[in-house]
Amino acid sequence: MSHQALPVIQTAGLTKVFKDFWRRARVEAVKDLNLEIHPGEVFGLLGPNGSGKSTAIKMLLGLLYPTRGRISVFGKAPTDVAVKSRIGFLPEDSYLYRFLNAGETLDYYARLFRQPGAIRQERIDRLLDMVGLRHEAKRRVGEYSKGMARRIGLAQALINDPELLILDEPTAGMDPIGTRQIKDVIRDLGKRGKTILLSSHLLADVEDVCDRVVILYGGQQRAAGSTKELLSQQDRTRITTERLSPDTVEQVRDLVRTREGKQILDVSSPSDKLETFFLRIVQEAQAANIRTSGVRAAGELPEFLSRLEPSGAEVIDSLVSAARAPQKVEPKQVPPAPPARREPSCEVIDQLTAPKKPGPPAAPSPQAPPARTPEETEKREPVDADRSVIDALVRKPDKSNDG
Amino acid sequence: MGEVLTVDLLRVMSALLIAGISLLAVAALLGRFLRLLDRAGFRRFWTRASPFKIALVVLLPLLLIVAAAGVITSFERTRLWFVDLFLFELALVWAALVGLALLLVVVGTPALAVRLSLPRIWAVARQTLAEAIRMKIAVFFIVLMLLGFWGATRTQGDGSVSGRVQSFLVYSLTSLGVLLSLLSIFLSRSLSEELVHRQILMLMAKPLPRWQYLLGKWLGVVLLDAVLLTLAGAGIHLTVTRYLARQPPLNEYDAGRLRNEVLTARYAAPFEVPRDEFKQEVDRLYAWNLEEGIYDQRVELDPQAEKELLRKYVDARWRNVPLGDTRVFEFKNILCERRADLWLQVRYKAQANAYPPDEILRTRWLAGNPEKGTRLYLEDRQDVFGRYHTIPFPTDAVAEDRTLTITFQNWNHGSTDQFPNIHAFEGDRGLEVLFKVGTFGGNLVRLLALMQCKLMFLTAVALLFATVFSFPVACLCSLTVYVLATVRGFLDDAIGFLSSEGASGLYKMVFPWLLKGLYLLIPDFASYSATEMVADGQNVTLKWVLQAVLLLVVIGTTLAALLACILFHRREVSEVSV
Numbered sequence: 001m002s003h004q005a006l007p008v009i010q011t012a013g014l015t016k017v018f019k020d021f022w023r024r025a026r027v028e029a030v031k032d033l034n035l036e037i038h039p040g041e042v043f044g045l046l047g048p049n050g051s052g053k054s055t056a057i058k059m060l061l062g063l064l065y066p067t068r069g070r071i072s073v074f075g076k077a078p079t080d081v082a083v084k085s086r087i088g089f090l091p092e093d094s095y096l097y098r099f100l101n102a103g104e105t106l107d108y109y110a111r112l113f114r115q116p117g118a119i120r121q122e123r124i125d126r127l128l129d130m131v132g133l134r135h136e137a138k139r140r141v142g143e144y145s146k147g148m149a150r151r152i153g154l155a156q157a158l159i160n161d162p163e164l165l166i167l168d169e170p171t172a173g174m175d176p177i178g179t180r181q182i183k184d185v186i187r188d189l190g191k192r193g194k195t196i197l198l199s200s201h202l203l204a205d206v207e208d209v210c211d212r213v214v215i216l217y218g219g220q221q222r223a224a225g226s227t228k229e230l231l232s233q234q235d236r237t238r239i240t241t242e243r244l245s246p247d248t249v250e251q252v253r254d255l256v257r258t259r260e261g262k263q264i265l266d267v268s269s270p271s272d273k274l275e276t277f278f279l280r281i282v283q284e285a286q287a288a289n290i291r292t293s294g295v296r297a298a299g300e301l302p303e304f305l306s307r308l309e310p311s312g313a314e315v316i317d318s319l320v321s322a323a324r325a326p327q328k329v330e331p332k333q334v335p336p337a338p339p340a341r342r343e344p345s346c347e348v349i350d351q352l353t354a355p356k357k358p359g360p361p362a363a364p365s366p367q368a369p370p371a372r373t374p375e376e377t378e379k380r381e382p383v384d385a386d387r388s389v390i391d392a393l394v395r396k397p398d399k400s401n402d403g
Numbered sequence: 404m405g406e407v408l409t410v411d412l413l414r415v416m417s418a419l420l421i422a423g424i425s426l427l428a429v430a431a432l433l434g435r436f437l438r439l440l441d442r443a444g445f446r447r448f449w450t451r452a453s454p455f456k457i458a459l460v461v462l463l464p465l466l467l468i469v470a471a472a473g474v475i476t477s478f479e480r481t482r483l484w485f486v487d488l489f490l491f492e493l494a495l496v497w498a499a500l501v502g503l504a505l506l507l508v509v510v511g512t513p514a515l516a517v518r519l520s521l522p523r524i525w526a527v528a529r530q531t532l533a534e535a536i537r538m539k540i541a542v543f544f545i546v547l548m549l550l551g552f553w554g555a556t557r558t559q560g561d562g563s564v565s566g567r568v569q570s571f572l573v574y575s576l577t578s579l580g581v582l583l584s585l586l587s588i589f590l591s592r593s594l595s596e597e598l599v600h601r602q603i604l605m606l607m608a609k610p611l612p613r614w615q616y617l618l619g620k621w622l623g624v625v626l627l628d629a630v631l632l633t634l635a636g637a638g639i640h641l642t643v644t645r646y647l648a649r650q651p652p653l654n655e656y657d658a659g660r661l662r663n664e665v666l667t668a669r670y671a672a673p674f675e676v677p678r679d680e681f682k683q684e685v686d687r688l689y690a691w692n693l694e695e696g697i698y699d700q701r702v703e704l705d706p707q708a709e710k711e712l713l714r715k716y717v718d719a720r721w722r723n724v725p726l727g728d729t730r731v732f733e734f735k736n737i738l739c740e741r742r743a744d745l746w747l748q749v750r751y752k753a754q755a756n757a758y759p760p761d762e763i764l765r766t767r768w769l770a771g772n773p774e775k776g777t778r779l780y781l782e783d784r785q786d787v788f789g790r791y792h793t794i795p796f797p798t799d800a801v802a803e804d805r806t807l808t809i810t811f812q813n814w815n816h817g818s819t820d821q822f823p824n825i826h827a828f829e830g831d832r833g834l835e836v837l838f839k840v841g842t843f844g845g846n847l848v849r850l851l852a853l854m855q856c857k858l859m860f861l862t863a864v865a866l867l868f869a870t871v872f873s874f875p876v877a878c879l880c881s882l883t884v885y886v887l888a889t890v891r892g893f894l895d896d897a898i899g900f901l902s903s904e905g906a907s908g909l910y911k912m913v914f915p916w917l918l919k920g921l922y923l924l925i926p927d928f929a930s931y932s933a934t935e936m937v938a939d940g941q942n943v944t945l946k947w948v949l950q951a952v953l954l955l956v957v958i959g960t961t962l963a964a965l966l967a968c969i970l971f972h973r974r975e976v977s978e979v980s981v
Contacts (some may be wrong), residue, residue, distance in 0.1 A: 063608065
């Protein structure tokens with residue numbers, strides 16, 4: 001990717017050693033990390049708890065000072081104050097002021113960008129609409145639930161129309177709608193050309209939105225590469241059809257055995273996702289205008305979040321690299337329930353509560369095909385998605401380590 | 404010839420050097436200024452009107468011309484007529500333009516910097532204020548203050564109205580000072596809380612320089628202090644003038660005392676020590692001692708030291724008035740109106756050497772100098788020993804040249820040989836004349852200004868500790884500084900005693916240094932405390948206030964704030980201090 005524009009974030013040999021009172025090394029939280037994040041990329045920082053994700057992010061923001069190594073953010077040092085007007089940051093927890101209400105909280109942060117009053121108010125309204133908390137804008141943030149506070153956190157990260165968005169575990173504490181919405185926001189912002197760095201240990205989130213990921217363990221980079229490269233399992237094929245009779249399935253099994261000499265590993269009918277079901281119930285309630293002190297139907301991404309037009313050179317670059325560069329997945333608003341499968345809700349609940357019907361638990365999960373459509377992305381069961389990523393991680397550290 | 408050329412070359416080079424350096428300096432300053440302008444959102448203005456471009460375009464050729472002229476004139480042979488003619492004028496124009504540009508830059512840069520940083524500082528200050536009010540911290544202190552005031556109005560003092568007003572003033576102003584100091588210290592929690600609860604992470608990810616953040620915090624607390632001080636000051640003033648002062652006075656004397664000695668601002672003039680007379684007397688005594696051979700035994704004679712001893716002796720002799728003697732004291736610059744119905748006060752401490760303390764001192768006082776055409780007033784007194792006493796005299800005892808002559812006579816009949824009844828006026832405040840120079844309201848305002856200065860310093864110190872320590876530790880540290888600053892007077896005495904008389908080697912070595920360190924770090928709050936003076940109707944001078952502004956705010960606060968900024972910049976805000 002050397003032909004692309006200047007990287008937004010670049011680190012070289014980034015190391016952070018936490019010391020105790022006597023300056024003795026206590027923990028090596030980040031070890032020799034080399035990152036390069038390019039404009040317009042949605043970049044995932046993965047790793048289990050305590051793997052150095054947050055430490056790395058805090059160093060990128062100048063909240064921690066590196067022990068060794070160099071960082072450049074937009075070509076400047078991370079402590080440079082001017083750079084920060086181009087960054088939006090959502091920390092791992094929404095550290096809000098209990099005594100301010102949502103509107104005042106956003107107003108405070110907007111003032112730090114020296115935004116004039118009219119623009120400030122407009123943006124605050126739009127953002128509150130976006131996170132669905134406009135009607136609760138006058139309530140003290142201290143009374144908010146964790147997810148609601150998280151939404152305010154997301155809103156404050158967008159208040160300055162940032163070019164670079166740094167999200168530390170953005171979906172932590174969010175309900176499924178919030179999680180979906182955050183993913184949508186990330187995708188939309190990605191489409192508008194913003195650069196996004198996102199850390200998470202919720203692998204499904206990362207998998208759905210990120211172009212590239214780095215996996216950290218013990219402060220060290222263990223794997224890196226584009227999500228598709230890392231996750232595609234070249235030795236598997238998945239076919240999805242309308243319902244087939246058992247006879248046909250047997251015939252297909254035979255066909256595969258005779259033609260390819262291979263086994264069909266799993267035959268099952270996909271079940272509806274809990275997420276889809278949950279979203280439908282909530283949307284029905286919102287349509288019926290049932291009172292809530294929580295989040296209401298959330299709105300679209302506000303207009304003030306600008307589209308970053310690539311410069312002339314970048315356009316040519318992108319044209320040249322069009323063939324090589326992986327096309328971004330086009331996200332689509334998924335209808336609350338897939339039209340193909342409309343079942344009475346109690347049946348769905350039965351399905352959810354009963355042990356899984358298809359296949360023994362030990363059976364390998366259906367694997368993601370190399371090129372998947374967004375609908376399939378949405379339909380995949382989260383548990384399986386997690387497992388497949390973990391499988392991929394376990395299987396391919398040696399291959400991706402050098403990438 | 405060669406020598407001349409070398410000199411000329413040197414001259415040329417230095418001219419070029421100076422021109423180059425000044426050009427660079429001006430360009431750098433201008434560049435900084437323009438960048439600031441740009442950030443301040445004046446971009447359109449600058450591209451359209453572009454007065455700075457014009458200035459640059461004019462300045463550059465001018466500089467070049469001057470440099471060229473310097474080169475040409477330094478070669479005397481090739482001197483040209485127009486150089487002589489225009490050089491001076493050119494230099495003038497150039498200097499004027501550079502001066503103008505510099506002025507613009509020097510004044511404009513800080514102005515723009517302030518304009519740029521002010522919105523952010525103000526945002527932080529607003530937030531700090533909101534926190535103080537909504538977290539009920541300020542409310543708690545306000546309620547406490549109101550209770551204190553209410554209690555203070557209940558005090559009776561010595562039963563007179565003037566005494567009641569005085570004790571109300573002392574109690575309410577003291578409690579106001581203490582409560583606001585505690586509030587300021589406590590509000591520094593805002594900073595430590597944000598560090599512990601990590602709101603700081605979000606703030607420092609915004610384009611908010613750390614010094615602006617600190618300044619905003621400081622401003623928020625200081626603003627709250629100022630508002631509370633103003634409100635409390637207004638409350639105290641109203642309580643005193645509208646309620647307490649309207650209570651029925653005990654007698655005529657009480658009413659007069661309230662009017663002339665409490666609800667006023669008086670200047671205290673010390674008496675003039677007749678230094679010239681002293682000097683003559685010292686010289687005379689020294690000569691006499693020499694003649695009498697008193698110094699003959701000395702191995703080494705230091706005339707200055709001996710004269711100083713003699714001067715002290717003369718001074719003490721002059722201040723001690725034996726029985727039956729009179730002493731004339733001159734007071735200069737008594738700048739009050741001279742009227743028969745306007746009063747000034749002579750205040751003195753009745754003190755007699757070797758006199759039984761429970762006795763009464765009888766003294767006679769004369770105010771005025773008929774030789775200077777003033778009226779003469781006589782007052783005979785019988786005063787309790789060891790206290791301050793006040794004698795009111797009408798101000799027309801003051802002469803036209805603004806001097807007041809007070810004649811004192813020791814008139815104590817009850818003396819014996821054992822108790823010679825020498826009346827002593829010790830120190831500068833043993834005898835003074837007080838006269839009105841201002842109003843009670845003005846005095847109160849200046850006192851509040853002094854208080855605000857102390858609070859500003861204390862807030863900066865509290866924030867300084869909060870940048871390093873967690874809340875409880877920072878709070879304790881600030882409290883320690885506050886207490887030390889308040890009792891520094893006593894501390895001085897204690898440490899001074901230990902280092903001088905306590906005598907052990909360690910004390911002598913350690914304590915003076917401790918004392919010096921303390922002096923450097925902690926100001927003496929008592930020396931900026933005007934409560935007693937206001938209650939006593941003494942003028943709190945503007946000079947005093949300005950001194951507090953200079954020492955406590957300009958120097959003390961700035962140093963503390965600078966240190967806080969340095970520490971805070973070095974600090975990793977994401978690391979939790981425990």
